[in-house]
Amino acid sequence: MAHDAPLSPLAPSTTPEIEPLDGVRFAAGAAGIRYAGRTDVMLAVMDEGATVAGVFTKSKCPSAPVDWCRARLKGGKAKALLVNSGNANAFTGKTGAEQVKFSAKLAAAATGARENQIFLASTGVIGEPLDASKFEGVLDDLVKQARADAWQDAARAIMTTDTFPKLATRKATIGGVEVTISGMAKGAGMIAPDMATMLSFVFTDAPIAAEALQAMLSKSVQRSFNAITVDSDTSTSDTLLLFATGAAKKRGAPKIEKATDKRLLEFKQALDAVLLDLAHQVVKDGEGARKFVEVTVTGADSAKAAKKIALSIANSPLVKTAVAGEDANWGRIVMAVGKAGERADRDKLAIWFGGARVAFKGLRDPDYNEQEVSDIMKRQEIVINVDLGLGEGAATVWTCDLTKEYVAINGDYRS
Amino acid sequence: MAHDAPLSPLAPSTTPEIEPLDGVRFAAGAAGIRYAGRTDVMLAVMDEGATVAGVFTKSKCPSAPVDWCRARLKGGKAKALLVNSGNANAFTGKTGAEQVKFSAKLAAAATGARENQIFLASTGVIGEPLDASKFEGVLDDLVKQARADAWQDAARAIMTTDTFPKLATRKATIGGVEVTISGMAKGAGMIAPDMATMLSFVFTDAPIAAEALQAMLSKSVQRSFNAITVDSDTSTSDTLLLFATGAAKKRGAPKIEKATDKRLLEFKQALDAVLLDLAHQVVKDGEGARKFVEVTVTGADSAKAAKKIALSIANSPLVKTAVAGEDANWGRIVMAVGKAGERADRDKLAIWFGGARVAFKGLRDPDYNEQEVSDIMKRQEIVINVDLGLGEGAATVWTCDLTKEYVAINGDYRS
Incomplete structure (x- = not known):
């Protein structure tokens, strides 16, 4: 099993402490998807909602959750993110799409959101049907338990063959108000019969419209996640989502509508830095990597x-x-x-x-x-x-x- | 050193016997390019001349001999082929081109040919200057020793990390007259600081014009050498040459001018078979291959x-x-x-x-x-x-x- 693998020699000497980020809470649980004795489900709850942007695998055979997120992005609004490890829900046909819809329904009910405000990602085995009813027993508890300081737990729950959790954080000011960008990623891993899979979820408290968020994310990813390779094999599940809770508005941060807004200068640099930091961590946990x-x-x-x-x-x-x-x-x-x-x-x-x-x-x-x-x-x-x-x-x-x-x-x- | 590697488990159980092919003689010698205790230079002499076609690496950084052969193909005539192993004469700058010209001059003098009727290939280390004067001492002897039945010796002299010599032969009739196509190849091999390199030389006694030969070769290679991969890495030196001595004309084979000539039907099938056979042998000797x-x-x-x-x-x-x-x-x-x-x-x-x-x-x-x-x-x-x-x-x-x-x-x- 992947988790018995020794720590990558390239792992950072310390895991960064991630401070609470206004507007998002995390919880991790064990839904018994595949692993025993570890967490395999992660819920991020954005109680006040968030704008959202995403980029996904270019695979012509994407997983069912990738299809779901792509379609939901058009709404530009998110209230929760539900991620499981152990099963990628890829190449699972109509059943896969049905289980995605069912997962969203369950998460919506538990968080009081609409289904199309639920974002989903799965990583793990390909071709095995995902039994979304396993989420049923844990979701209500996860919503209750979710805490703003549970970043480490969240980052661990999405790991597959990763040998260390991947976290990064940076600060920037918008209109003189400090905002934070923090994210997590899981890297290249293989679980029979699976393949390298990359997931990353990044959050900010900055109040930024979805369209501007998407423009910045699409650009920033070119020099970070789209500029790394472990083995040239592109996953069916690659998903990078950026959520902006906007909670910094309460502290006076101006609401930003356009990616071209000059006030985003520092934010863009911080976003680039967070994505690059996470992307480097993914490479440093590449399978068998020593250099x-x-x-x-x-x-x-x-x-x-x-x-x-x-x-x-x-x-x-x-x-x-x-x-x-x-x-x-x-x-x-x-x-x-x-x-x-x-x-x-x-x-x-x-x-x-x-x-x-x-x-x-x-x-x-x-x-x-x-x-x-x-x-x-x-x-x-x-x-x-x-x-x-x-x-x-x-x-x-x-x-x-x-x-x-x-x-x-x-x-x-x-x- | 590569030659100590154990025989590939995928090697054919027997090496095919290649009968003499009218119009071409082979000799192998030890010029001391790099290896000790083995042959490293191969000369093929086509005393009456031959038409010639070729396909080469698509690398944007081809070796000096590849440049030379490409330019010589326009003449469409060959009298000799000189190949060395141990040094690829790639990334050797102006010196590389000069050494190629010097090699051709030496081979032309030894065989009584014109320089532009000499074809050249080199395989081995990259970035080391090739000292073509090493050919000087051996070429006259090679011309004298060259025999029509020395296929095995020739195939061995062009090996680098190959674990077995690669030979294939097929027969066909053109206008009711039997002709032969026989060839050799060397496969994926690495010599510090070198890379996989593929060379193949195929000969026929059929009387076929260079233009027709080129059309058939360019087509046939798509389903053979261009349809194999060991590790996705394209060499700077890949060279496949097809020589037609035309000697079967003396036995009544008609001279063929166009690749569309209906009488080439069997010949094309035989050419496809020879190239595919050699290409499969290259894969079966891929580095570390077990399947x-x-x-x-x-x-x-x-x-x-x-x-x-x-x-x-x-x-x-x-x-x-x-x-x-x-x-x-x-x-x-x-x-x-x-x-x-x-x-x-x-x-x-x-x-x-x-x-x-x-x-x-x-x-x-x-x-x-x-x-x-x-x-x-x-x-x-x-x-x-x-x-x-x-x-x-x-x-x-x-x-x-x-x-x-x-x-x-x-x-x-x-x-």
Whole structure:
């Protein structure tokens, strides 16, 4: 079972303390979805309601809860979020959609909300019917127990093969009033017969209209959750929701209607920071990960081209096994640049590992120092820079190494 | 060193005997490029000349020999092929191009050909300058020693981390005259700091014009070498050359000018068979491979969509580790279909492992028999079928499983 896995060597040394955020309460419970002896259901209650924005997996075979949330986003209003681990409710056909509706009905009844104000996410096994009646016994209690300071409990209840709970928080001011953005995520994990799944839920007390929230979230995700990869496999369940309770309005924060509002400057930076922090934690808990890898591509024809090349490097099994082997194998970087399909000129290419240039103008760098680079590759965080020498396009993505433990976690559990 | 690796468990039980093919002679020698105690240079001499066609890596950072061959193809005529293992002459800048030209000059002098009738390929380390003067000492001897029956020696000299030589042969008739197509390949291999590299050289005695040869090769490769993947990483050096010596003309074979010539029907089938045979051998010698996997996608919107989905499945680390773990993890197949980006309807999807249907109409198959499927997954050859239920598009691709040995081969050699 996943939870017996040792703590990732890349785990942060301390879990951040998350202060209560006005307007949202959390509770975790054990509904017996799949696991024994742990919590597997998380309820977030926004008693006064919240505006909401979301981004979801681009999979053409999304899970039933993803379908549900996408449709509910149009309303732009949320009163509760119900999440379970242990069962992804994906590839469960009509039954899956029915169980989603039933879950929403139960959560609506327990919280006094309308069904279309209930947001849902599930993570775990694929292809197993989810029995939503299991929520029936726990929901009323969860609503009663929900506390503003139960962030840790909530973050733990949504874990699957994660080895540590993922939390992040930042502050910003809007119109001179301090607001908070805090969030949680679960990362890449596998539960037979499941796959990597990423869920993240972020909350703010800032009073921001759903449309503005959505615009900021869609932009911010490009440089955080959409810029990480563990194994290039996209889940059917990826869900990132951002809720704004607006409770800071009572403290004088102005209500913001447009994402272009100048007063959002600090908020946007804080949102970027929270999402990036959580995204990095997801990578650092990647299956079998022993090294955290940052790949920055500059000098590309466009930012889009730069990101495609950076992801080609970050997803390459040969690059990732080289990092695992602490081998400054820049030939494989050249290979990954070449296969990305974007314009590249090998005679203008330069490559750095940890700031040491290893290749320059299509040749091994004349000043290449084997010992220096070898020491760099022993680090726990590896920075790879590639300059294409063509244009102004730049992008950074993050990944982890590919180790035998990854294969063991994903291939050995039945043998 | 790669050659100490144990024979792939998927290796064919016998190496095919390749009969002499009129018009081409082979020799292998030890030029000391990198390896000790083995051959590392292969020369094929076509004394009367040959027409030639080729397909190459789509990498934007191709090796110097790839550049050379691409340019030479325009002439459509070949007299010799010089291949070395141990050094890929990739990412070697101007020096690389100069060494290629020097190699061609040496081979031209030794064989009495013009430089632009010399074809070249290199496989091995990236970023190390290739010292072509090493060919100088061996080329005259190789020309003298070259024999029509030295196929095995030739196939061994081009190996890097391959665990067995790859040869295939088929016969066909053109205008009632028997002709032969025989070829060799080297597969996925890694030599520090190198990457997977695929080379294949195919010869026929049929008298076929270069243009017709190119049209047939470009088509045939789509269903063979372009339909296999070991780890999704595209080499800078991939080279497939097809030479037609035309020697069968002396036995009455008609000279063929157009690929649309009806008399090529059998020849095309034989060419397809040779390329597919070699391509399968490359997969069966994939690094760390223990299982050979065939993925067929049907019912897609188009053949192109089917192939994209099939490759998404075949390249998915989570699918490949599941196969390694003998786990019929169809949830991961759904994931890989979903991430391919082509139209899919989860409620029409059906999935089979080894002929046993495991998922149907967006649900686990009601007749799913755990024991039956578990036995199927223990086989050495795994067949995965996916029907999308949308259209007539179909495609088949081949891959191997992803094992801890793959990570070890590519990540451990420096540690």
